[in-house]
Amino acid sequence: MAMAVEPRKPPPQFLFKLRRALGGKAGWGGLALQVLFVAALAWISYEIVSNARGNLETQRIASGFGFMSHTAGFGVSQSLIPYSETDTYTRVFFVGLLNTLLVAAVGIFFATIIGFIVALGRLSPNWLVSRISGGYVELVRNQPLLFQILFWYLAVLSTLPNPRQSVSIFGSFFLNNRGLVVPRPVGHEGLIPFAIAVVVAIVGCLLLRSYSRHALFQNGRRIVIWPYVLGLLIGLPLIATLVFGVPVTFEMPVLKGFNFSGGSRVIPEFVALTLALSTYTAAFIAEVVRAGILSVHKGQMEAGASLGLSRGSTLRLIVVPQAMRVILPPLTNQYLNLTKNSSLAVGIGYPDLFSVFAGTTLSQTGQAIEIIAITMGVYLLISLVTSAIMSFYGWRIGRSMGA
Amino acid sequence: MKRVLAVTFALAAGLSLQSAVAQDAAKGKTTLETVKARGMLSCGVSQGLPGFSAPDDKGNWTGIDVDVCRAIAATIFNDPTKVKFVPLSAKDRFIALQSGEIDVLSRNTTWTLSRDTSLGANFTGVTYYDGQGFLVKKSLKVNSALELNSASVCVQTGTTTEQNLADYFKSNKMKYEVIAFSSADETVKAYESGRCDVFTSDVSQLYAERLKLANPADHVVLPEVISKEPLGPMVRHGDDQWFDLVKWTLFAMMDAEEFGITQKNVEEMAKTADKPELKRVLGTDGNFGEQLGVTKDWVVRIVKAVGNYGESFDRNVGAGSKLGIARGLNKLWNKGGIQYAPPIR
Numbered sequence: 001m002a003m004a005v006e007p008r009k010p011p012p013q014f015l016f017k018l019r020r021a022l023g024g025k026a027g028w029g030g031l032a033l034q035v036l037f038v039a040a041l042a043w044i045s046y047e048i049v050s051n052a053r054g055n056l057e058t059q060r061i062a063s064g065f066g067f068m069s070h071t072a073g074f075g076v077s078q079s080l081i082p083y084s085e086t087d088t089y090t091r092v093f094f095v096g097l098l099n100t101l102l103v104a105a106v107g108i109f110f111a112t113i114i115g116f117i118v119a120l121g122r123l124s125p126n127w128l129v130s131r132i133s134g135g136y137v138e139l140v141r142n143q144p145l146l147f148q149i150l151f152w153y154l155a156v157l158s159t160l161p162n163p164r165q166s167v168s169i170f171g172s173f174f175l176n177n178r179g180l181v182v183p184r185p186v187g188h189e190g191l192i193p194f195a196i197a198v199v200v201a202i203v204g205c206l207l208l209r210s211y212s213r214h215a216l217f218q219n220g221r222r223i224v225i226w227p228y229v230l231g232l233l234i235g236l237p238l239i240a241t242l243v244f245g246v247p248v249t250f251e252m253p254v255l256k257g258f259n260f261s262g263g264s265r266v267i268p269e270f271v272a273l274t275l276a277l278s279t280y281t282a283a284f285i286a287e288v289v290r291a292g293i294l295s296v297h298k299g300q301m302e303a304g305a306s307l308g309l310s311r312g313s314t315l316r317l318i319v320v321p322q323a324m325r326v327i328l329p330p331l332t333n334q335y336l337n338l339t340k341n342s343s344l345a346v347g348i349g350y351p352d353l354f355s356v357f358a359g360t361t362l363s364q365t366g367q368a369i370e371i372i373a374i375t376m377g378v379y380l381l382i383s384l385v386t387s388a389i390m391s392f393y394g395w396r397i398g399r400s401m402g403a
Numbered sequence: 404m405k406r407v408l409a410v411t412f413a414l415a416a417g418l419s420l421q422s423a424v425a426q427d428a429a430k431g432k433t434t435l436e437t438v439k440a441r442g443m444l445s446c447g448v449s450q451g452l453p454g455f456s457a458p459d460d461k462g463n464w465t466g467i468d469v470d471v472c473r474a475i476a477a478t479i480f481n482d483p484t485k486v487k488f489v490p491l492s493a494k495d496r497f498i499a500l501q502s503g504e505i506d507v508l509s510r511n512t513t514w515t516l517s518r519d520t521s522l523g524a525n526f527t528g529v530t531y532y533d534g535q536g537f538l539v540k541k542s543l544k545v546n547s548a549l550e551l552n553s554a555s556v557c558v559q560t561g562t563t564t565e566q567n568l569a570d571y572f573k574s575n576k577m578k579y580e581v582i583a584f585s586s587a588d589e590t591v592k593a594y595e596s597g598r599c600d601v602f603t604s605d606v607s608q609l610y611a612e613r614l615k616l617a618n619p620a621d622h623v624v625l626p627e628v629i630s631k632e633p634l635g636p637m638v639r640h641g642d643d644q645w646f647d648l649v650k651w652t653l654f655a656m657m658d659a660e661e662f663g664i665t666q667k668n669v670e671e672m673a674k675t676a677d678k679p680e681l682k683r684v685l686g687t688d689g690n691f692g693e694q695l696g697v698t699k700d701w702v703v704r705i706v707k708a709v710g711n712y713g714e715s716f717d718r719n720v721g722a723g724s725k726l727g728i729a730r731g732l733n734k735l736w737n738k739g740g741i742q743y744a745p746p747i748r
Contacts, residue, residue: 056523058641059523059639059640059641060523060640060641061501061521061522061523062520062521062522073566073569074565074566074568074569074581074583075565075569075579075580075581076581077580077582077583085569085573154592154596157593157596157597157598158597160597162597177596177597177598178555178580178598256553257552257553257554258551258553258555258600259553259554259580261553269582346585347584347585347589348584348589348593349557349582349583349584349589349593351583355560355583355585356583359494360494360560360561360565360583362494362561363493363494363497363562364561364565364566365521366498366501366523368498368501
């Protein structure tokens, strides 16, 4: 574009830009402070490491990570991967880590469900339901968590009979103070075709659903799909079974000596810990969800009602999706709390990371610094991954709402 | 846990967080000088194991492990009450010693090679020869540990017990389930609630914990002893004078028993002793106490404070106590046991 007047040359901005880039809004002074701060941090870290090394050496305390490949030589009551006493401390670490992740995942799942139910209950127009929900929140969140874990553990244990007097359900499930013993599925050749058939059926149903929705929204045509869905879900796996044989048989638990042999077992430590963690965290989640829902303008609720939607539908389709933006950050906090609180497992003998690694392994090898450092790193990593997932979810919600 | 973290940081962190050990080492102070300057011996004990180290209803610590601490304090201060007892769980005990929080660990700790070498600490002797056993309910009608196939076993974490258990069941081709708790009390509570069929620990500890059960007579200690558990005091590496003093305090208690020196007759004997070896022990001849860094009459001080080894044993775990454990291996070498102290000369 041509201009009538030649524009004035801008003043040289290079230095100004550099100052902005390095020092931020604070200018050169900010830069100097940052450099000093980083230098101080580096010096402190160096001092910590070198001093620790010096202390360990003068006291001749073993150091380094060589112990990770030594034989552990102790048993663990629950492991998701094969483990025996002859495995290494590295294996113990993974056994503990998986046990921690299991209890965290199951705990988060139940805490979220209970939390949402209690929150909706507390906002319910029904006087009794809202008072009971309120009472639950106040009772549970005001008791120490360790106390609740011990309560569930000892309460569950003391009411259950010993293995010889197990409560039997259909002769194949057994409940006693060693846990819940269930038949263990054993896979056969038919398992893989069966699994493929199930996956194909599910994918088919999802495709059908999206096709019918498309037809409904675009053309106003209503297609009834449930008979096809049923046919797919039952038919395909049935055909696979008939062609390739039975996919799984069940190994029945049998009382042998002191305990049941065969079958799988859910240990009471796991049940007590999950129960305590999920009910405790649910009380906090309930308050978070309630605050989120209340943050949505009440006009939204009234608008839903004037459209003729039921209270449930209004909440599900209009209010909760808007509330999620407010709910998500504090909800992430609660998930992280639950995961970290799972380290209280040590009080009831559940073999989580903290108990078998920062507990038993530490005291057997005596290498406190290495083990505590690894454990801290792992909890940090779990927390960061959890927040990353939640942030991604939050970003998607924000995007879908056009924010 | 707090302790583990705190002490780990104390070990790790330099600057103002520098650990007590490092500070004293930097000033060139020996443990004995540090203890004298503090006016108090800091001694790591259990969180309450009757017979070994447990506070009574008035808050006084008693037990055979406690007597070792009191004896050390007696040699330094001539006052067995100048001890600060620090209760430690099995998994915290070594860290407390490494970091300098305690001067000596006297907490029913099994002497093993790896503990002697990799923890930066040394065992000074054996206070009590123990072995691992099993406690079961009488109603199970089990007579031998070999009948324990498929049993659930409660154990305290951070002990040699946990590994011995694995070895024993493996070598006898038996299956088991282990549930490990962080403190002895939690372990016993789980055993009592029926979570486990068996509680395993050092035999002496089984007798002690059985006393705490609602109905001790319903439980029985099985005859098998599956391991060697020599329990003794530990000190940090790098201070041989302190190592010698702790080591010889225990030896002195045994030598005193061998010579028939008791809490009652020790003062009388110190005046009238005429046999040369007795004079050496009681400090009227030679300067053996001074060689250790304390006074000549160190043995007299020890025996006046806690009695000889046999008296301490009887009072705390033996016939004169609630535990009523037989001396067995812990008799002196000349009475059929294996407790043997080198001569004071």
